[in-house]
Amino acid sequence: MVEADDAALSSAKADGTGGRRGGVPDRPEWEGRPVGRRVVFGVVGLGTLGVVGGAAVQRFLAGVAQHDPTGLTNLLPLGDEWRFYTVTGGVPKADPNTYRLSVTGLVDRPQRYSLADLAGLPQTDLVRDFQCVTGWRVPKVPWSGVRLRDMLALAGVQSSAKALRFVSFDGTYTESLTLDQAQNPDMLVATRMLNGPVTHDHGGPVRLYAAPMYGYKSIKWLSEIQVVDRVQPGYWENFGYDVDAWVGKSNGRSGDVPTS
């Protein structure tokens, strides 16, 4: 470092951009205290400290924010909030009157549900955390909808079937589950979340809520459930995320507390 500095100094002198010939001490600007270097090291050091201890600080601040009557903390990047991931440019809004959810593929009775049809099926309420694979987690989100396994039972899954393929009406987003995973009682075809209909930004009118898995499995803007003979990795899995996305047991995130 010192060598490099000296080299810079002498070379700068040589080309006449600074450095007075022979007389180094009369250049206060060149010879002052190395504050710049200290600032750089200081920022890097603080950054490293933040990486190591940031999780604890984040938890503390999130706790403060929950008891903040002023709402000022909403302006700060505290995490524990929804971040909206959209994989296409703008998703068409579904008309609640014409929206249909189909169950197709290796089934005895293909289905086509309107929102009213879905509302007529047995409803399940869950309050579970939503954990994103990138680290943010929204605690205690209320969800309501129809259990995936109930819908599969209604359609009559054939014996050759092994997996499910979910399709989004955004035209790009797909997801997958094995039939075994789909039997988990916390896999919900959600029509309500946060005590209201699922909003468009949250993937409404109907989305999947795969409670025990990372958020990317909970496909948004769900339009079709295909029963298929093998697992076809979904959209995010093609970007390197695990197909079996159990919270705390996949994607190298062993420290996450399971969500269900």
Add this chain to the structure above:
Amino acid sequence: MSRRAEDGGGRAQDDGAAASSARSRDVQTVQAVQLQDAQETRGVRDSKAVRDSRIERFTRAERYVHRVTATLMLTLIVTGAVLYLPSLSVRIGHRPTIALIHLYSGWGLPIPMAAGLFSRAYRADVRRLGRHSETDRTWLKKRAWRSERAHELALPVGKFNAGQKLNAAFQCGAILVMAGTGTLMWFPHLVGVSMRTGATFVHDWLALAIGFVLIGHIWFAVNDRQARVGMRTGWVTRRWAEQEHRGWAAELAADAGDEAVDRAARDEAGAREVGGAVH
């Protein structure tokens, strides 16, 4: 010029018939006054020309480093905002593409600064930016970033003032930290959850800090046209340098003076040699 004017005056006196001598004296006076005016005007014009003369502040390498860094930084801010702010995420979408642009712009950000080290002038400026003199300490203590304070104090500020130095050092460190934490965030298997959460925490907060510092940087640039011209063209007026970076202007003047002394010394030595040959 002055001799010609005197000659004219002299001729007028020589021609001096009694009737015209008074008038010719008037003419002489007028000429003398005109001469004086002309000399004064020229003198003012000369020093004005000197002060309006341009001096080089940034070489091409330095300007390109700044330009590429600024472009990448703006790209990062725009794509980062789309990734982070829900309202923008929803409107723009295309998350994977935006994330990829953000990622490569981020990794690219330290490259122009590193490449700049191949330039001597850039290395010299890096050294100037890194060192704080007594002037810089006073500049900070007396809050000389307010222009009226700066004019009052008339500190011999060097090529960069203390604010510019701190800005450069902070952004340099911040860019490194952002690149590091961004990399940790991108590869899910690199570190454990706690460190990943920490990296996200640092990335979010530092982005906010960088934003504020950048707003300050742009604010000062918006309020100083010559500073912008300097970064755009590389050249500034001497007048501006003497006002805003008095120490630097004096340094350049001293260097120019040194060169003149050297040249005079060389000429003298040459003349002595020539003289010796004649003897």
